[in-house]
Amino acid sequence: MTDLGVGQDIANAIYTDSQSVLAVARRPIFHARTKHIEVHYHYVMETLSVGEISFSYVPTQDNPAVLFTKALSREKFEAFRKPLSLIPFVD
Template sequence: MVDLGVGQDTTNTIYTDSQSVFVVARNPIFHARTKHIEVHYHYVKERLSAGEISLAYVPTQDNLADLFTKALSREKLEAFRKSLDLLPFVD
């Protein structure tokens, strides 16, 4: 946020259902097995250690972001839509 000229006093919390993010981000030791892990995992690890972000687990079935990123069943779509107070789609 500082790079964008927006200051803030608190850390940003990133909610994720990815267990691999937690494993890599919280492991302070670089192993040969983590050498080929995607760059964004290492970026998260750096930002976490710098105190700029914090991670919080959200179970997959409760991950509202899936509404925008995945094909969902009608029931799950409606439940997430209602959770976000979005209006129903009308033909």
């Protein structure tokens, strides 16, 4: 944010439903499962370590972002659409 000329005092919060992402980001030990992660992805771990970002776990059933990433039933789609202020598409 500083590069964009916008200062802030707190870390940007990133909410995820992936326990493995949280584990790898919080404990950047390189082993067989992480050795093929490309170098530019390590930037996330660096920004986490200096406090520019923070990760928080959000269960899938409480995360409206799954609307854009997963196939959902109509009921769940409608439930996640409302908090994002998305209106229904009507002809």
